[in-house]
Amino acid sequence: MSETEPAGTPLRLVFDGHALQARPGVSLLQAWIAAGLPLTENVGCMGQGVCGACRVLVRRPGERIAGTALACEMPAEEGMQVSFIDHFPARRPHAYDLSALTDSWSIPDQIDAVFPEAKHCRHCSGCDRACPKGIPVQRMVNLAAEGQVFAAAELFDACVMCNLCVAACPEHIDPAHLGQFTRRMHAALTLRPADLMQRLRQIEAGEQPIDLDAPGASPPVQT
Amino acid sequence: MTDGGMSGGIGFAAALAAWDAAAPAPARACGLKVADLLRGFHPDHRPGGMVQLVAGPNEGAPCPAQLAALLQSDSLLEDVDLAGATILDADVLVLGGGGAGCVAALAAARAGARVLMATKLRMGDGNTVMAEGGIQAAIGAEDSLQRHFEDTLRAGHFAADKALVAALVGDGPDAIRWLVREGMSFDLADERQRMGGALLRKKPGGATAARLLSYRDFTGLELMRALREAVLLQPGISVLDGHPALELLTDDRGRCGGAALQDLGQRRLVLARAGATIMATGGAGRLHLAGFPTSNHYGATADGLVLAYRAGARLREMDSFQFHPTGIAWPPHLEGTLISEAARSAGARLVNGRGERFVEELAPRDVVASAMLRELAEGRGVGRDGKLGLFLDTPSLEREQPGILAQRLQTLSHLAHRAGFDPAREPFLVRPTLHYQNGGMAIDTDGRSALPGLLAAGEVTGGLHGRNRMMGNALLELVVFGRRAGASAAADARQERPRNLGLNHLAGWRRGLLAAGLGLEAKGPLLFPPYGNVTPQDLRRHAA
Amino acid sequence: MKVLTDPALCVGADLAAWMARGGGEGLSRALAEPASIIPVLEAAGLRGLGGAGFPTHRKWSAVAAQPGPERWIICNGNEDEPGTFKDRFLLAETPHQVIEGALIAAVATGAAQVVLYVNPREAAGVLACHAAVAAWQAHPLAAAVSAAIGQALCLRVVESSGHYIGGEETGAVSSVMGGFPFPRLKPPFPFEQGVNDRPTLINNVETLAHVAHILRHGAAWYRALGLGDAAGTKLYSLSGDVLRPGLHELPMGTPLRELVFVHGGGMLAGKAFKAVFTGGPSNTLLTGADLDVALDFESVRARGSRLGTGAMIVVGEGTSILRKTAEYVAFFAANSCGQCPPCKIGTHQVSRILERLDTGAGRIGDLEALENLSHMLPGSGRCGLVDGAATVLASSLETFRAEYEAALPRG
Numbered sequence A: 001m002s003e004t005e006p007a008g009t010p011l012r013l014v015f016d017g018h019a020l021q022a023r024p025g026v027s028l029l030q031a032w033i034a035a036g037l038p039l040t041e042n043v044g045c046m047g048q049g050v051c052g053a054c055r056v057l058v059r060r061p062g063e064r065i066a067g068t069a070l071a072c073e074m075p076a077e078e079g080m081q082v083s084f085i086d087h088f089p090a091r092r093p094h095a096y097d098l099s100a101l102t103d104s105w106s107i108p109d110q111i112d113a114v115f116p117e118a119k120h121c122r123h124c125s126g127c128d129r130a131c132p133k134g135i136p137v138q139r140m141v142n143l144a145a146e147g148q149v150f151a152a153a154e155l156f157d158a159c160v161m162c163n164l165c166v167a168a169c170p171e172h173i174d175p176a177h178l179g180q181f182t183r184r185m186h187a188a189l190t191l192r193p194a195d196l197m198q199r200l201r202q203i204e205a206g207e208q209p210i211d212l213d214a215p216g217a218s219p220p221v222q223t
Numbered sequence B: 001m002t003d004g005g006m007s008g009g010i011g012f013a014a015a016l017a018a019w020d021a022a023a024p025a026p027a028r029a030c031g032l033k034v035a036d037l038l039r040g041f042h043p044d045h046r047p048g049g050m051v052q053l054v055a056g057p058n059e060g061a062p063c064p065a066q067l068a069a070l071l072q073s074d075s076l077l078e079d080v081d082l083a084g085a086t087i088l089d090a091d092v093l094v095l096g097g098g099g100a101g102c103v104a105a106l107a108a109a110r111a112g113a114r115v116l117m118a119t120k121l122r123m124g125d126g127n128t129v130m131a132e133g134g135i136q137a138a139i140g141a142e143d144s145l146q147r148h149f150e151d152t153l154r155a156g157h158f159a160a161d162k163a164l165v166a167a168l169v170g171d172g173p174d175a176i177r178w179l180v181r182e183g184m185s186f187d188l189a190d191e192r193q194r195m196g197g198a199l200l201r202k203k204p205g206g207a208t209a210a211r212l213l214s215y216r217d218f219t220g221l222e223l224m225r226a227l228r229e230a231v232l233l234q235p236g237i238s239v240l241d242g243h244p245a246l247e248l249l250t251d252d253r254g255r256c257g258g259a260a261l262q263d264l265g266q267r268r269l270v271l272a273r274a275g276a277t278i279m280a281t282g283g284a285g286r287l288h289l290a291g292f293p294t295s296n297h298y299g300a301t302a303d304g305l306v307l308a309y310r311a312g313a314r315l316r317e318m319d320s321f322q323f324h325p326t327g328i329a330w331p332p333h334l335e336g337t338l339i340s341e342a343a344r345s346a347g348a349r350l351v352n353g354r355g356e357r358f359v360e361e362l363a364p365r366d367v368v369a370s371a372m373l374r375e376l377a378e379g380r381g382v383g384r385d386g387k388l389g390l391f392l393d394t395p396s397l398e399r400e401q402p403g404i405l406a407q408r409l410q411t412l413s414h415l416a417h418r419a420g421f422d423p424a425r426e427p428f429l430v431r432p433t434l435h436y437q438n439g440g441m442a443i444d445t446d447g448r449s450a451l452p453g454l455l456a457a458g459e460v461t462g463g464l465h466g467r468n469r470m471m472g473n474a475l476l477e478l479v480v481f482g483r484r485a486g487a488s489a490a491a492d493a494r495q496e497r498p499r500n501l502g503l504n505h506l507a508g509w510r511r512g513l514l515a516a517g518l519g520l521e522a523k524g525p526l527l528f529p530p531y532g533n534v535t536p537q538d539l540r541r542h543a544a
Numbered sequence C: 001m002k003v004l005t006d007p008a009l010c011v012g013a014d015l016a017a018w019m020a021r022g023g024g025e026g027l028s029r030a031l032a033e034p035a036s037i038i039p040v041l042e043a044a045g046l047r048g049l050g051g052a053g054f055p056t057h058r059k060w061s062a063v064a065a066q067p068g069p070e071r072w073i074i075c076n077g078n079e080d081e082p083g084t085f086k087d088r089f090l091l092a093e094t095p096h097q098v099i100e101g102a103l104i105a106a107v108a109t110g111a112a113q114v115v116l117y118v119n120p121r122e123a124a125g126v127l128a129c130h131a132a133v134a135a136w137q138a139h140p141l142a143a144a145v146s147a148a149i150g151q152a153l154c155l156r157v158v159e160s161s162g163h164y165i166g167g168e169e170t171g172a173v174s175s176v177m178g179g180f181p182f183p184r185l186k187p188p189f190p191f192e193q194g195v196n197d198r199p200t201l202i203n204n205v206e207t208l209a210h211v212a213h214i215l216r217h218g219a220a221w222y223r224a225l226g227l228g229d230a231a232g233t234k235l236y237s238l239s240g241d242v243l244r245p246g247l248h249e250l251p252m253g254t255p256l257r258e259l260v261f262v263h264g265g266g267m268l269a270g271k272a273f274k275a276v277f278t279g280g281p282s283n284t285l286l287t288g289a290d291l292d293v294a295l296d297f298e299s300v301r302a303r304g305s306r307l308g309t310g311a312m313i314v315v316g317e318g319t320s321i322l323r324k325t326a327e328y329v330a331f332f333a334a335n336s337c338g339q340c341p342p343c344k345i346g347t348h349q350v351s352r353i354l355e356r357l358d359t360g361a362g363r364i365g366d367l368e369a370l371e372n373l374s375h376m377l378p379g380s381g382r383c384g385l386v387d388g389a390a391t392v393l394a395s396s397l398e399t400f401r402a403e404y405e406a407a408l409p410r411g
Ligand SMILES: Cc1cc2nc3c(=O)[nH]c(=O)nc-3n(C[C@H](O)[C@H](O)[C@H](O)COP(=O)(O)OP(=O)(O)OC[C@H]3O[C@@H](n4cnc5c(N)ncnc54)[C@H](O)[C@@H]3O)c2cc1C
Pocket: B095, B096, B097, B098, B099, B100, B101, B118, B119, B120, B121, B122, B123, B124, B125, B126, B127, B128, B129, B130, B131, B132, B133, B134, B135, B136, B219, B220, B243, B244, B245, B246, B280, B281, B282, B283, B295, B296, B297, B299, B300, B301, B303, B304, B338, B435, B436, B457, B458, B459, B460, B471, B472, B473, B474, B475, B476, B478, B525, B527
């Protein structure tokens, strides 16, 4: 990571109390590293944008309401003020046992029992604004509260588990976990692929033996 | 960067014109035998890249110099550091909170063990969540466990342990069912047929059958999301984020009995004592072997290998690494980031600066990567702003299969968006990126290492992939061996308990280092790559 | 001298008793000379006592100058901030002086829709207000108000949702309209677009309570009640490490030292005075060096703080400022309405860092992170909640930095 990169006027920003300069085009996370600051948390996949670890609060000059972002995805901009946001675990886990969830007729009751706060959504849209992936979180919460599990699960397809919506929700609904509840329920209760089930039956019946000494299990004889 | 001989290349504008004029790109014959191609161009074979280990269980074995320096380093701890440290007790200690760690923790807890999971970053932040392409399991009617078995061995150049591979492929279908039960979704051939339909299957590079199961192009994310919730909700598991292992604890008989963890938040040492310890610390991409960029997460610094090796566990195939053909070469701020094999599985071609195809895109990864490095070395690469790469022809793919970028290659499209161009109009500039550690800790089919009390699962292990891993076998491995190691650990923890725990292995280890003339100056593990601007010594220095 | 809290005026909802003690006189004068109301308030120097200290006559004239027949008055009795407990007293014990002030405002601004906006958690106040409103509706002065403004007066009680944020003026507007009390960005200000997008006057309960007295006794009388340049009396909510916490009506401009050591009976258990959260938990702290400050708007402002609602939370030696700040920021975090991520998540982040510092789990870099947040959070939300949290954080961090540093891990 030492190659010369195209130069440009350096950008100035303030990140967790450090005034730093960054080259145009770099992400906030790269700007932090390039400034020689220690990085031991709030980091994971380093740019793929899938782990949701590098959560930041970002305020641009002249911008009123500050926003949230993933530092590995947000390009540094002149005059930005940035603060890392810790990972907040949910205050109290919304506990359920997926394997005990066998009666799919009772799904609305189950959602209500595990996530009783969901029906109290106050429609503040804080979760929607906080989500760095642009997920319509609030809509998911409302759909889930109505028992519309599949529709809710689908909306949470791109969630990266940053839990910013959890930190954002004033009603303690824990949308990220509710979203996962619907997704997991959806998969665990309805996904039953015939090809997989067939193969499992064959294996259980001993019809899929593995021959360690088959010809294909050794290097071809060199000629 | 040091990867030799890659200068110049063809200018971006000229290359773009050549691509445009020739598309769809005509193929040029390779002209080299596979073995020669690998020997000539694969980074594992770079002259001078490997050194011989001179201390420890694998003395005499080849190993990349950077890794060898870490493997043969001294501990960050002395006996005196243990005094006054906070002590936590558990039946099973899991080191690492990626896929393998989570699966192992769940399996151990469900077998009745009290589990402590310690992870360097945050639970879930590992290579697992980044996996895009998919997970292999032989479920197709035309496919069989035997084919999966043979494909895996062949792709690994027959260096893998057959018993491990048989366990891997044999548990495959059940692992998929297990994941569904945990709430993971998979793509279906026909999305309307959730019950009784068929899973969508793709053909991974080097396979004889369509066997790759996926969830869009973020399979690892979907898997990790389900596992994270499962772990959070599983009674009997405590999770310690921000607690990397600095050293294993051993008793006076050499048995592993837990680990010394560094609490990053509080800068203090925690001794986690356990009847059985599972190493699930993942890979080594952030060592940037041979100067390559990497697709791996920030914490992939080979810590587990270093700790296990020092405590007496044997490693294997430490000289074999996988370079994924399609890491991003330009723009610089995304360098190394992976573009999933799904793009090539779907039909995207690799094109050089002259507008030619130069390799069968779905050949095994080592072959494709070597062919690419050859193009670059021989001046047929594409140069842009000082970065050298080859085209991944997404525009032709979109032309041939309209809508595919938006619907099936979302991650790729998202990356292109962040790189500032439209992948339907402009090809990606890619080049091989350090991706996977093929070797690792030697284990048996129950996940046990040769060191009593220490088990392992996931990328940290070796023996499953031989000298080259097939796409989709790593995710399968972490589920299959995570379950096996978790169950074995719970059983082991019920039996013998370690006694007189401490850093008992270090005296002998240090003697060995000195005897080999290595000295004790170099310390390990690394914990964070150098550009993280913090050394483990810094962290220890502030210790209360 | 007690004006608002004069025991003789604490007649509850009994309107006849209120009238017998001089009630109604202020309103009658207002009806007789509507054009003089606002000038009298200006001459009296009445300022808003809900926190901001905005000159009352300017708000009133702004509403009066707006076009269209529909106008609203909200009498803000939501009071929910830690350390402030004055409005609940007025509403429960002497609601008529508040209502009379609101009716004078109706005459001055031409607003027919008058809402007593009360916090449902103060049950006594809610009951008293309902009874008091019913009594006024049957009173001839109410009819006179209707006649004066040429519209039927509609006086009623609206219970707020009880959320702290419902006290913010745009939040109150939303609440009166039946919604969740979400604040919104200003401008437009409520005086231009409030309830139903119509001009709306929002005043604090205490502000309005003064109005009837001013109209009855005149501006000069009112000004003379205050000390120095300050006008009138003020309800100070005194709490914390003092011997006699409670509500103290004193001349505006009473010195802090007198409030604490005379009226408050001095410090609890002989502890030394350390600091005071002035105007509630959302302003800059004053310390022992400021004991001489006169507690009026200008004097407190000159020390870099604000009088706010007149809440004074006193802290003695031995009480941790860090702990107190952590508690208050936790209050703001819990009471953020959720609309603005910097407010909800930012205060939550501050709260977490303070909490871990306070419990001995602080981390290297925590102070820098707090300072950074105290710089970037002000003004980053729709309303002033996040500003309050950032101000108290910045102030306690600056003034009591040693306490913060002592909480960091050694190293
Ligand atoms: C970009 C990318 C795409 C991939 N795509 C695929 C694919 O499509 N199919 C496939 O099969 N495989 C794929 N792989 C490979 C596969 O994802 C990984 O090999 C596998 O997930 C590794 O799982 P793991 O649990 O062993 O390690 P990880 O998921 O990397 O987890 C390691 C954990 O250990 C922790 N750790 C590290 N050091 C320490 C320490 N000292 N103490 C405590 N904890 C520590 C880390 O914080 C982390 O939590 C891909 C890999 C990458 C990087």
